[in-house]
Amino acid sequence: MKLTLKVWRQKSKDHKGNFENHQIEASEHMSFLEMMDVLNERLIEKKADPIAFAHDCREGICGTCNMVINGKPHGPMKGTTVCQLHMREFNDGDVIVIEPWRAAAFPIIKDLVVDRSSFDRIIQAGGYISVNTGQAQDANSIPIEKDVAAQAMDAATCIGCGACVAACPNASAMLFTSAKVNHLALLPQGQVESSKRVRSMVKQMDEEGFGACSNTGACEVECPKEISIENIAAMNRMYIAAVVGQQDQV
Amino acid sequence: MINLDPKIPKGELGEKWTQYRGTMNLVAPNNKRRIDIIVVGTGLAGASAAATLGELGYNVKAFTFHDSPRRAHSIAAQGGINAAKNYQNDGDSVYRLFYDTIKGGDYRSREANVHRLAEVSVNIIDQAVAQGVPLAREYGGLLANRSFGGVQVSRTFYAKGQTGQQLLLGAYSALSRQISLGNVRMYNRHEMVDLVKVDGKARGIITRNLLTGKLDRHAAHCVVLATGGYGNVFYLSTNAMGCNVTAAWRAVHRGALMANPCYTQIHPTCIPQSGSYQSKLTLMSESLRNDGRVWVPNKVEDAEAIRKGQKTALDIPEEDRDYYLERRYPAFGNLVPRDVASRAAKVACDEGKGVVATGLGVYLDFASAIERYGKGEAHSKGIHNPGKDVITKLGEEVVAAKYGNLFDMYFKITGENPYKMPMKIYPAVHYTMGGLWVDYNLETNVPGLFALGECNFSDHGANRLGASALMQGLADGYFVIPYTIGQFLSNEIRTPKISDQLPEFEQIEKEAQARIDRLMNINGNQSAESFHRRLGAIVWEYCGMSRSEAGLKKGRQLIRDLRSEFYKDLFIPGTKDEFNPELEKALRVADFLELGETMMVDALDRNESCGGHFREEYASSEGEAARNDADYTYAAAWEWNETEPVLHKEKLEFENVELKTRSYK
Numbered sequence: 001m002k003l004t005l006k007v008w009r010q011k012s013k014d015h016k017g018n019f020e021n022h023q024i025e026a027s028e029h030m031s032f033l034e035m036m037d038v039l040n041e042r043l044i045e046k047k048a049d050p051i052a053f054a055h056d057c058r059e060g061i062c063g064t065c066n067m068v069i070n071g072k073p074h075g076p077m078k079g080t081t082v083c084q085l086h087m088r089e090f091n092d093g094d095v096i097v098i099e100p101w102r103a104a105a106f107p108i109i110k111d112l113v114v115d116r117s118s119f120d121r122i123i124q125a126g127g128y129i130s131v132n133t134g135q136a137q138d139a140n141s142i143p144i145e146k147d148v149a150a151q152a153m154d155a156a157t158c159i160g161c162g163a164c165v166a167a168c169p170n171a172s173a174m175l176f177t178s179a180k181v182n183h184l185a186l187l188p189q190g191q192v193e194s195s196k197r198v199r200s201m202v203k204q205m206d207e208e209g210f211g212a213c214s215n216t217g218a219c220e221v222e223c224p225k226e227i228s229i230e231n232i233a234a235m236n237r238m239y240i241a242a243v244v245g246q247q248d249q250v
Numbered sequence: 251m252i253n254l255d256p257k258i259p260k261g262e263l264g265e266k267w268t269q270y271r272g273t274m275n276l277v278a279p280n281n282k283r284r285i286d287i288i289v290v291g292t293g294l295a296g297a298s299a300a301a302t303l304g305e306l307g308y309n310v311k312a313f314t315f316h317d318s319p320r321r322a323h324s325i326a327a328q329g330g331i332n333a334a335k336n337y338q339n340d341g342d343s344v345y346r347l348f349y350d351t352i353k354g355g356d357y358r359s360r361e362a363n364v365h366r367l368a369e370v371s372v373n374i375i376d377q378a379v380a381q382g383v384p385l386a387r388e389y390g391g392l393l394a395n396r397s398f399g400g401v402q403v404s405r406t407f408y409a410k411g412q413t414g415q416q417l418l419l420g421a422y423s424a425l426s427r428q429i430s431l432g433n434v435r436m437y438n439r440h441e442m443v444d445l446v447k448v449d450g451k452a453r454g455i456i457t458r459n460l461l462t463g464k465l466d467r468h469a470a471h472c473v474v475l476a477t478g479g480y481g482n483v484f485y486l487s488t489n490a491m492g493c494n495v496t497a498a499w500r501a502v503h504r505g506a507l508m509a510n511p512c513y514t515q516i517h518p519t520c521i522p523q524s525g526s527y528q529s530k531l532t533l534m535s536e537s538l539r540n541d542g543r544v545w546v547p548n549k550v551e552d553a554e555a556i557r558k559g560q561k562t563a564l565d566i567p568e569e570d571r572d573y574y575l576e577r578r579y580p581a582f583g584n585l586v587p588r589d590v591a592s593r594a595a596k597v598a599c600d601e602g603k604g605v606v607a608t609g610l611g612v613y614l615d616f617a618s619a620i621e622r623y624g625k626g627e628a629h630s631k632g633i634h635n636p637g638k639d640v641i642t643k644l645g646e647e648v649v650a651a652k653y654g655n656l657f658d659m660y661f662k663i664t665g666e667n668p669y670k671m672p673m674k675i676y677p678a679v680h681y682t683m684g685g686l687w688v689d690y691n692l693e694t695n696v697p698g699l700f701a702l703g704e705c706n707f708s709d710h711g712a713n714r715l716g717a718s719a720l721m722q723g724l725a726d727g728y729f730v731i732p733y734t735i736g737q738f739l740s741n742e743i744r745t746p747k748i749s750d751q752l753p754e755f756e757q758i759e760k761e762a763q764a765r766i767d768r769l770m771n772i773n774g775n776q777s778a779e780s781f782h783r784r785l786g787a788i789v790w791e792y793c794g795m796s797r798s799e800a801g802l803k804k805g806r807q808l809i810r811d812l813r814s815e816f817y818k819d820l821f822i823p824g825t826k827d828e829f830n831p832e833l834e835k836a837l838r839v840a841d842f843l844e845l846g847e848t849m850m851v852d853a854l855d856r857n858e859s860c861g862g863h864f865r866e867e868y869a870s871s872e873g874e875a876a877r878n879d880a881d882y883t884y885a886a887a888w889e890w891n892e893t894e895p896v897l898h899k900e901k902l903e904f905e906n907v908e909l910k911t912r913s914y915k
Contacts, residue, residue, distance in 0.1 A: 012829075029524045031663075037529055037779070044777045044832070049823055052831060056316070057326045057490040058530045060659065061415055064321050077662070084662045109461060110829050117438060120318050124430040128423035129382045133302040133728045136373070136380035140337060143391030153384040153409060156416060160320055183382065190382045 001026050001092040005039070007051055008099045013107045019097075028088040032075065033058060033065065035087055052111040058083040060224065063159030066166070067112055068099040073163035073222045081161065081224045101162050103171035105209045116162050118208040119176060125204035126197040127180040129190050148186055155183035157225045164219035164227075170211030175219040177205050178235035179227050185238060195242040202239055252507070254887060254900040257689040258362040263906045264345070267366040270690075271733055275740035282307035285739055286470035286747065288455055290442045290497050292319030294414070294720060295703025296476030297421035298727025304428030306732055311468055312425070312434050313457060315441040315492065315834070320422045323478060323490040324723060327414025328535035328656065330396065330406035331378075331720040333371040338395050342403040344368045349907065351718060354400045354587050355683070355711020356861035356877065357909045358513070358885070360902060362690060363708045370729040371721050375407055377728055381420040385409050397540055398716035400587035400914070406717040411535050411656045417720055421727070440466070441834065442497040444762040445473065445504045445699070446755050452504075452699035453748045454755060456762045460834060463827040465759055467750035471742050472698040474731065475501060476723075479682035479704035481514065483842045483849065484794070485786020487679035488520060488533040494838035495845050498686050498705055499890075506694040507887035507898060509707035510684035511845065512853035515714055515862050516795050517680030518544075518591035521663055521673075522611040531678040532663055534614070535656055536716040539584045541619035541649065542673070544591070545573045546603035546612050553603045563605070563613055563672045574598055582914040589713045589862045589875075590914060592677035596795050597873065599676075606674050615672035620645035677795060681719060683710040683862065684852075687887040687900070691734035692726060695887075698738055702726035707885065712861025769836050770826050774819030778836035781816050785809065785839070789846050797853050798866040806850040813843040848888050851895050858882045870911075879909050 003024050010017030024042075026035045033055050040050035056064040065082040069075035075085045090096065098112065106114040144152075156179070164175035181198050184190030190197075213232060220229040259270040277285065285308050289300040292314040300312040316322060334347040347368040352359060375393070379385060385407050386394040395404040409416040428434040439460040446454040446467070454469040480495035481487040502508050519534045519542075547553045548570045555561040574594055576583045586594075595612050598604070605611050624645025628636040631644075646669050650657065660668045686694050686701040688708055693700050703723040710718065749755075792805025816839070824830040859868040859875035860882070868876045883904075889896040 027525060027527070030527055031529070034527045034529050038527055041777060041779065044779075044821065044823055045775075047821070047823065050832065052829065054317070056321055056492050057323065059326060059532050060662075061326050061412065062321045062323070062490060063325075064317070079658070080662055084659070086663070086665070088665060113829070116317060120320075120426070120436075120438075123423065124426040126430075128427040129380065130427060131377075131380045131424075132305045133298070133377060133424070133732065134373075136376035139335070139375045139379040139385075140392050142379065144387055145391055146387045146389050149384050149387045149391075152382075153386075153416075156382075156384050156409075156419065157412060159415070160318070183384070187382050187384070189380055 001028060001087065001090065003090065004095045006095065006097045009051070009111055010108050012110060017108070026087050028086070030087045031058070031083060032069070032085040032087065033083050052113045054113045055083060060084040061159060063161040066101050066114065066161055066163070068101065068166055070097050073101070073166040074224050079224060079226050101166040103165045103210070105171065105173070106162060106165065116160070118210070119160050119162065119173070121208060122173065122177055122201055122204050123180065126193070126200040127184070129184060130193060142188055144187060152183050152186040155179045155186070155227065155231055158227055159225060161224060163222045163224060165210065167218040167222035168211065169216060169218070170214055172213045173205050173208070173210040174213040174232045174235070175223065175227060175229065177201050178231040181235045181238065182231045194238065195245065198235060198238045199242050252695060252898045254687065254695065254898055255689065256360060256900060257691060258360070259690065263361060263365050266362050267369055274733060275736055277736050277739050277743060279307050281743040283309070285309065285742065286311065287472055287474060287735070288468055288470040289313070289474045289476060290455065291322065291476035291478060291705070292316070292425065293322035293324035293476060293478055293703065294418055294421055294723030295705070295727040297322070297418065297425045298724050299474055299476060299702055299731050300434050301421060301424035301428050302728055302732045303735070304431070304433035307433070310428070310434040311437065311470065313437045313440045313442060315439065315460060317438055319425055319436065319438070320419065322418060323493050324418045324720070325415045326490065327720055328411040328533065329398065329537040330408035330413045330717040331374065331417060332398070332405050332715070332717045333375045333407060333721065334368055334405060335372055335375060337393060338404045340403045342405050346403065347371060347405065350401045351709070351715060352711070352907050353912055354715040355713055356875065356912055357711065357879070357883070357904065357907070358860055358902065359709055359711030361904060361906055366730065367709050367722060367725050370725045373729055374721060374724045378417055378420050381423060383409065383416045383420040385416070396537055397585060399536055399539060399585045399591065400582070400715045408537065411537070411653060414720055417724065421724070443500065443837065444758050445501045446758045447504055447696065448748065448752055448754045451697045454750060456759050461829050463830065465762060467755045467759055469748035469750040469755065471745060471748060472700065472735065472738055474700045474702060475686065475705050476702040476727065477705045479685065480842070480845055481679045481682050483785065483846050484679040484789050485783050486523065486528060486531050486790070488517060488531050491530060494841070496838050496841045498701070499841040499845055501686060501694065501696065501699060502890045504696065506696050506699060507687040507889055508684065508845070508848060509687035509885050509887040510852065511849045511888065512793065512856060512863050513683035513712045513861060514679060515588055515681040515683060516592040516677045517588055518595055518677045519614060519675045520678035520680070521660065522606045522676040523608065532659065533678070533680060534660060534673060534675060536588070538614060538653060538656060541652070542584065542614040542616050543573055543618055544575050544584055544612055544614055545571045546598045546605060548572045550602045553605055556605045557607055557609065563615070572603070579914045586914045587713055587715060592795060593864060595677055606676070611674040611676045613672040614675045616649055616668065617672070620649055620669070623648035681714055683707065683712060683714055687885065691737050692731055693734070693738060700731060700735065702731055712863055766826050766833070766837065769820060769840065770822055770833065772817065772820045774821050776819050776821060778820065778822065778832060778839045781812065781820065782835070782839045782842065784812055785842060785846055788812065789849065793849050793853050796864045796866050799854065802850045802854045806847055809843065809847045809850065816840065816843060844890060848890065848895050852886055852888060855886060855897060856882055
């Protein structure tokens with residue numbers, strides 16, 4: 001199949017970016033990133049600057065890859081990361097527009113690579129249970145209802161890719177933050193700190209420059225792990241209870 | 251020859267670790283505050299070590315080349331983690347986990363290390379649950395288990411098909427907590443490019459800031475490497491694209507020894523290669539072999555028709571199918587260890603019975619499981635005489651609940667529905683049992699340099715059992731190194747802060763810079779990627795699933811030729827002083843080119859077959875691996891040398907386990 005790619009090029013966050021056109025011959029069995037590999041190999045052969053893009057595991061779990069393809073984070077297929085997307089989803093002659101995540105809290109490093117360290121800082125603000133190694137009791141001494149454990153797992157499945165932020169018109173990180181808040185609050189081990197945790201993580205999220213949530217639901221639609229927007233509602237309830245219920249400082 | 255003292259504590263096998271732990275030297279809290287530790291790598295081993303050492307009060311600096319510690323490749327482990335909890339009351343015990351691991355490793359691992367691993371396995375599950383890792387549960391709210399290859403009990407804990415992800419996120423959360431408390435300083439996007447020794451002890455590293463290209467010096471009282479395995483030497487593997495051997499190999503250049511590099515694990519159930527552009531292979535978890543049945547057509551004509559697209563699996567009647575694992579290994583059936591299952595698949599395909607266009611693929615079929623589960627569900631729902639449709643629907647729901655994400659992943663990659671058609675699978679490189687030589691303290695032969703997790707060689711012998719990599723990574727990081735590092739550091743409490751202005755740092759930084767300049771200045775015509783691809787093809791061909799003396803000699807020469815071509819014709823676009831993924835890749839490929847040769851040399855030295863190392867000359871009449879215990883019961887630790895790597899041996903002593911021919915029949 002013959003394709004036209006319009007790829008975002010930007011030397012660094014301080015440079016102006018622009019779209020660059022490339023023609024490429026691809027096979028339908030290729031993954032999207034393998035198609036990008038082929039393009040880069042050709043650019044290197046011509047001694048041109050290859051396109052910088054983030055990728056690692058190439059099986060949809062590490063959360064590294066991030067491209068907005070034809071306006072959709074991770075491309076057209078539901079519940080998939082870019083690395084899991086295959087060229088069979090496209091047609092001969094298609095024009096494909098490839099852009100990076102765009103959000104103030106995710107500054108561009110080069111081309112399609114962005115800096116998502118803001119996510120790490122949100123987790124550092126409280127996305128954990130305060131237990132030291134060696135302090136744990138026997139694992140089966142805390143029975144957890146199967147459904148509750150499954151719900152926690154659904155929230156914990158977040159890969160930290162940032163598609164929710166890229167999809168949101170306000171570049172809000174509410175889905176990411178709420179997924180971690182809920183994962184931990186649902187479990188008895190995590191309930192002890194849940195009030196402090198939600199205040200502290202929301203505060204950090206705001207400081208990082210992510211936007212507010214206006215309930216468009218775009219995050220849920222684009223999340224490659226299909227994490228539910230109900231997490232946001234649950235976090236909002238928890239946050240209000242925490243702020244109203246307790247006046248101590250975070 | 252270097253004297254490789256494993257420093258195994260005295261005493262009964264079951265008492266060694268407890269006694270040792272109770273008598274080893276400690277570092278007092280006031281002294282811990284003055285001691286700096288560098289941890290390189292933030293996967294299960296690195297993140298758990300950095301977090302725990304931070305909790306203990308040491309000053310920790312942690313490094314990863316990723317943009318975040320959460321991206322480490324441990325995240326991709328699917329199936330589960332073993333622990334001798336015996337929650338299923340099925341006869342499991344610490345001794346049985348120890349024995350299974352020793353046997354699974356084909357009697358080429360160190361008894362004392364493996365026993366310790368089995369002992370601390372139970373603590374890992376407790377720790378993970380306390381951190382909020384959502385492991386799978388039964389209706390009663392207690393933890394669920396499943397079985398993995400090479401064992402006859404259910405001791406594997408799991409979180410859907412994302413166990414590695416959940417355990418890594420647990421370790422990452424513990425690490426994040428220590429970062430926020432100021433006990434760990436985290437350096438993302440920093441790659442270790444060299445190791446610095448002062449007076450013979452590991453005292454620091456040189457890193458390259460991947461965003462700016464700047465080289466930095468980091469000094470500490472000791473250095474811990476937890477940098478994973480070297481499976482990407484094969485280019486195509488289930489490893490993530492960034493996995494590399496550079497940190498470990500740089501340590502080898504500074505005197506550490508690489509042990510048993512030829513012990514590589516080929517995982518039997520991966521999605522077959524589809525084209526020459528292929529960048530990596532995807533694993534389908536071993537847990538699938540709990541319910542999937544492996545088969546090929548009995549008749550070569552049927553296989554040919556399938557390859558040409560004239561027939562599908564569904565056209566082959568039951569009597570014309572060869573469930574070869576069940577036939578050859580009735581006691582373990584589809585759950586034989588990985589090395590055995592992989593070789594059996596190769597044998598079937600070599601006979602012309604492969605079922606994908608390239609000839610390299612076999613079926614993994616869930617039809618029987620769907621029927622069995624469907625009947626069970628119908629019964630428990632009170633549906634009498636259910637029709638086939640009902641059984642299939644109910645059965646598919648059970649299978650989806652167990653393996654849904656794996657089935658989805660398969661569908662996304664291949665475009666085929668595995669609920670209706672058997673999966674097609676083929677072995678692929680997955681894990682490396684070899685690694686830096688370490689003693690019982692996980693310390694390499696370089697004092698003050700430690701190696702944890704897949705990066706060391708210690709626990710899996712010649713073959714690793716499924717669900718044991720997560721166990722070892724976390725055992726080393728949470729429960730071993732926090733104790734054993736004290737044996738070194740208790741003698742360092744009077745050592746003042748190490749200065750990064752010492753001449754040793756200046757010298758090593760210069761050498762690292764020179765290496766980068768050398769690659770940048772070649773200015774040839776071929777990309778690092780293209781060299782890597784060619785290297786991988788050579789290593790797979792001559793040092794893959796089966797090896798021979800002639801092949802290994804040829805492979806070694808081909809790698810040497812490729813290496814000299816690399817240094818003449820490499821081309822790296824861009825400059826060294828910027829974000830330059832091509833330069834990162836080139837530095838890693840340069841190290842793989844040396845490691846690859848060492849693997850061939852090691853495989854040549856080992857005139858026997860054991861575990862993942864199968865030498866065609868040494869096979870039983872039934873085609874099984876034939877060990878040579880009289881001559882090869884040693885760990886082969888290699889000192890790198892451009893002309894001829896030098897072998898150092900650690901004799902493996904078996905005091906508790908009798909060496910037997912491994913049988914899964």
